[in-house]
Amino acid sequence: MPEEIIRVENVTKSFNGVEVLKDVSFSVYKGEVVAIIGASGGGKSTLLRCLNLLENPDAGHISIHGIHINDKKYDVDKLRTKIGMVFQSFNLFNHLNVLENCILAQVKVLKRKRKQAEEIARLNLGKVGLSDRVMFKASQLSGGQKQRAAIARALCMNPEIMLFDEPTSALDPEMTHEVLNTIKLLASEGMTMVIVTHEMEFAHQVATRIIKVDAGRVKENE
């Protein structure tokens, strides 16, 4: 049995009285690629955002390696370095170039030396095929390049698990392809991932498990 990384137990979350997640439970094991699918507005993104506490569940428990994290005493910042997050809208830091985007948190959070951080940044940027774009700012990149840079930025923190919140929904089909290939590369390296997506074909190709979220409930767990 592979090691359990994330366990979600009976999580409930409401926004302004509307229940978005209703008693949701599931686990993610090491090396798994879990695709979360379902209709828009069904609570997929909220569920994903609960996993690194960008949203706080109203009730229920989320555990990482058996430790309850949605507990006031838990150091959320430390947890988040272990969980990489990639957003639909990329969210590269607009005032920094690609390289600095990848270096900032390494130096400030992991306290790596700048030189070491830059090496790691260049390594990961090479991996996502952006070696020739390290000095560019976000505004000078295509959507696909932005998203790959964002993936590299998350990888620089050496996360145990990567979360993707509709990583290709803001992209043209052509660029969708290059981002999905990058995710496939990570899958082939054994990275544990949870991916919220509308790309059914991709989900079936890459995911080891597909979870369907519908109207705030986990419907299938195949």
Add this chain to the structure above:
Amino acid sequence: MSTADRIGYLLGKYGDLFLKGVGVTLLLAVVGTGIGLLLGLGLALLRNLKPTPQDSKFKSILKIIAAGLARIYIEVFRGTPMMVQAIIIYFGGKMIGIPWTYLVCGLFVISINTTAYMAEIIRSGINGVDVGQTEASRSLGMSHLQTMAYVIFPQALKNAIPAIGNEFIVNIKDSSVLNVITVSELFMAAKIASSATYFYIESYLIIAAIYLVLTIVFSQLLKILEKKLNAPFVPKLRKVFHA
């Protein structure tokens, strides 16, 4: 004596006074805007504090109090004339034994007054930064303070540069109210020259022209600065290819 003659006479006799007035006015504007910006950054940070679900009860209450105090400060200083503030602060200070000169008190007043305006300018700059920037930063494990310092402030400041520049221009003009505590700035110079010569219109025409030149020159300089800061980034090719 024609108006031109009177202006010539005033410039000849009180030229040094006007020149010194320009110096003090610029000193007030530069120091007031500079200190106001620094303190305004801090005040904006306090004003934006909000308890999060992770905070303890004590921390939540502290945050609410700090944000409330910041808000009161901003409302009081933006809601009363600087002229009134100057008098209250100068004589209030003397009453409790602060041995300040008019100039030092003037610098103090314009600084803490500008702080209130700057806080609101910075705050709207902060609120103009996409929430995704904060989420990305927090997702990388950066704390609230680190996120503010390294991700939000640099972008908020850039957003706020036109408004900050405007505040400087406003300060060049509004420092004139500090004549009420006899700070020897430009308006005070006209006041002295006119009451000594009775050439009222001419004295104030002179300083009107000087104020106009100052504001036009500095707004042009600020425009150039804005353009420079917004210039598209051109990567150094050498670096790119050696990457």
